[in-house]
Amino acid sequence: MSEKEKKVRELSAEEVLQKFDKESDKRELTGVWGKIISSICILFALFQLYTATFGVLDAHLQRAIHLAFGFLLIFLLYPSRHSWSRSKMHPFDAFLALLSAGTAMYLVVNYQELVLRAGMNTETDFIVGLIGTIMVFEAARRVVGWPMIIVAFCFMLYAFLGPYVPGILAHRGVGVQEMFDHLFFTTEGIFGTPMGVSSTFIYLFILFGAYLETTGLGKFFIDIANAIAGWAAGGPAKVAVLSSGLMGTVSGSSVGNVAGTGAFTIPMMKKLGYRPAFAGAVEAAASTGGQLMPPVMGAAAFLMAEFVGVPYFDVVKAAVIPAMLYYIGVWLGVHYEAKKFGLKGTPRDQLPKFKTLFLEKGHLAIPLIVIVYLLVSGYTPMRAALAAIVLTIVCACLRKSTRIGFKQIVQGLIDGSKGVLGVLIACATAGIIIGVVTKTGVGLKIATALLDLAGGNLLPAMFFTMITSLILGMGVPTTANYVITSTIAAPALVQMNVPVLAAHMFAFYFGIVADVTPPVALAAYAGAGIAGANPMRTGVIAAKLAIAAFIVPYIFVLAPELLMINATPFTICYSAFTAIVGMWGASMAMIGFCNNLLNIPQRILFLVGGICMIIPGVFTDGIGVALIAVAYVWQRMNKVKGAIQQDGEDL
Structure with missing residues (x-):
């Protein structure tokens, strides 16, 4: 590889990041401003390392200082407008950096007084909370993009317009000062769990x-x-x-x-x-x-x-087998x-x-x-x-x-x-959504609406939860993606006695797979940009390769042993083995090839057999084995063997 080829390829990757990943489109400053930003970054890191070593501060203090550093860096690194220079600092961004960081530090400076007042906020508090919340929206717009902003803004509108919302989603409404005080001066909003x-x-x-x-x-x-x-x-x-x-x-x-x-x-x-x-x-x-x-x-x-x-390790343990199945599916x-x-x-x-x-x-x-x-x-x-x-x-x-x-x-x-x-800013914006949910109870209302739509049946409820998670996950970063889908979509499954971890993992999976699901498939579009391919066609193929992500979540809800929930070593191994065989059948169906080209009936047999193998149960496993065996023997009898020529259009 020549240096020229390498340079062109790296430039292509950089352009793709700037186009599809808002977080990468930031200033690269030198001189005084470069030193100022580097100094802030170092102080930020030292603060985090110090508190990790010697103990974190009180929740509101730790989170406010964390957000203050984030505000400073975001407004200094990310220009207000796309047309503004990436090599010079604009005075307006410097002003917003100081203003936004000042709202967060207001909590730190007045912490004792705010605690003693215990929620009896003043007019000054309200103004600071209002400006701070607006700064969160603006910072998220620069770094995360519009999808996250639109979702959070819709929730804010819902909080104010509750009495005018028809049906089950109606609520008494939240006052303007009450809302911003809740979002900025409690640990149930911007400074919440995320x-x-x-x-x-x-x-x-x-x-x-x-x-x-x-x-x-x-x-x-x-x-x-x-x-x-x-x-x-x-x-x-x-x-x-x-x-x-x-x-x-x-x-x-x-x-x-x-x-x-x-x-x-x-x-x-x-x-x-x-x-x-x-x-x-x-x-x-x-x-x-x-x-x-x-x-x-x-x-x-x-x-x-x-x-x-649950303990962090329980989450990691639960994610192992589904992640393996996903990658096995892509590999096949x-x-x-x-x-x-x-x-x-x-x-x-x-x-x-x-x-x-x-x-x-x-x-x-x-x-x-x-x-x-x-x-x-x-x-x-x-x-x-x-x-x-x-x-x-x-x-x-x-x-x-x-x-x-x-x-x-x-x-x-x-x-x-x-x-x-x-x-950081995705978590702050997600806190706004959580704040509205805790203030209005909309999470439970949406869960009830989904269950009514599903008629109280688990499979339709899972399907509607999947669609909701796919929509909510479009164009949203991973952490915010999980916060939104777990707050809005997962409660519907929890109400149907699905284990809480399985319900959250279900919503999370479909929120993530939105990155390869057209029409808003950011990861697929990024791959198409580097490959010089049609974005929509790339998205369709990526969704086919990621077929495991569309199947496996259904399975671990029906068979939580795949998440190692209340499972024995035997049930874990058996469920994983049958699921892998099922992925083999489904992958051949998606590609249309085994040892030979598959015709439509053979692809259907492999697909249905694969899904039956993935679905837990001895009866379905038996059906799956039979269908895959029939399809395998049938295709082996085909006269046309070997590879084919590419036409560039096959999906």
Whole structure:
């Protein structure tokens, strides 16, 4: 690869990030302003590390200072208008940075007085709360984008217009001052649970991820994936699946993952002979799955533990088998696509050697192993992340080729503080939604409406919850995605005696898979941008590859043992095995190939048989085995064998 080709490809990835990921479209400042922003980032990181080491402050204080730092950095880094320069500071943004941070620090400075007044807020309090809430909306617009703003704004309108809403959703209404006091001066609004998790666990894990990236772990993941799977049929596509899954363990963004690993894997796939749309779709599906991959799950795992009220490790444990099934489904889809079109792997002599890679850079993965061990051993996520950050720096210094100096350590603090901004402001905006829900009871009302629509039956209720989660999840970051779907959609399933963790995981899955579900499939559109493919076609293919994400949630609601809830080792293994066989059948149906091309009846047999295998129960498993066996024998008898020529249009 020439330096010129590499530069063009990196530029393409950067353009894709700026187009599809609002969080990446920020100023890159030098000179005085660059030093000021770097200093704020370092102070932010030191504050978080200090409180993680010596104990967090009172909830409102910790969260207010966290938001104040976030406000400063967001308004300084993200311009008000798209047309404004990314290399110069605008005075208006500097003014808003100070104004917004001042509203958060008002809570810190007047904390004792506010506590003594115990909710008896003054006119000044109301003005500060109003301005602070408006600043949250404006900051979210810059970093997260309009979808999140529209959802939060609709909830605000609902709070004020409650008496005029017809039917079951009507309520007495909330006064303007009452609403803003509730949102800004309690821990049930902007400074609620999401902000609490952001100001403790999430920041540390993002800082951990920043240091892992600094040490070169991302490139190591791609090289390892190449060494393991690059030689197989459709090698580069399998590399994309494997490397994106590995990156997903610490990544917090589907689009960011597409741009990060896709800049390498998509051109490799196209060079091998994959259609551009399929190459983009593979990376989009694999990167989206990273948000479902423990231990971080796009930072949603920490929120889920708080919302459900279970230990963090229980959430991680529950997510393991569904995430495996998801990636197995994508891997099988890639495999049969390669078989269908006769796509070979990369010659072994052009691939890195696994043993060499492991000896040279294997030590970089030690912090990941240690953090999992600490979490299993009962350490809090905060302590585990803190230890992992220190260990990452120490491990990088074990070999000269990966050693990082003081300058890179400081840069890691800066990158971590910048990296948390999207999650931070999404959590603050999600707090507005939660504040309205707690004030109006709309979550229970929507759940009741969904149950009435479903006639009290579980499967229709699951279907309507799926549609609601897909709509609410469109264009929304992972953490906010979970907060919205768990608040609005999950209660319907909880009312039908579905285990709380299963209900929340169900809503979360479909909120995440919105990233590859047309028409608003941001991850698929990002992949299409790098691949130079039709975005809608890429989205359709990505949704087909992600078929597991549309099936598995239904299964773990019907069979919670897939989430390791009230399960024995035998039931876990049996359910996982039958689900994998089912994914095999469904993947062949989606691609239309096994050993030969499949006709329509054969695809239907494989699909129905696969779904029957995934559905828990000996009877359905028996039907599934029979249907898959019939389809398999039938296609083996076909006279037309082998690969076909690509026409560029097949979906």
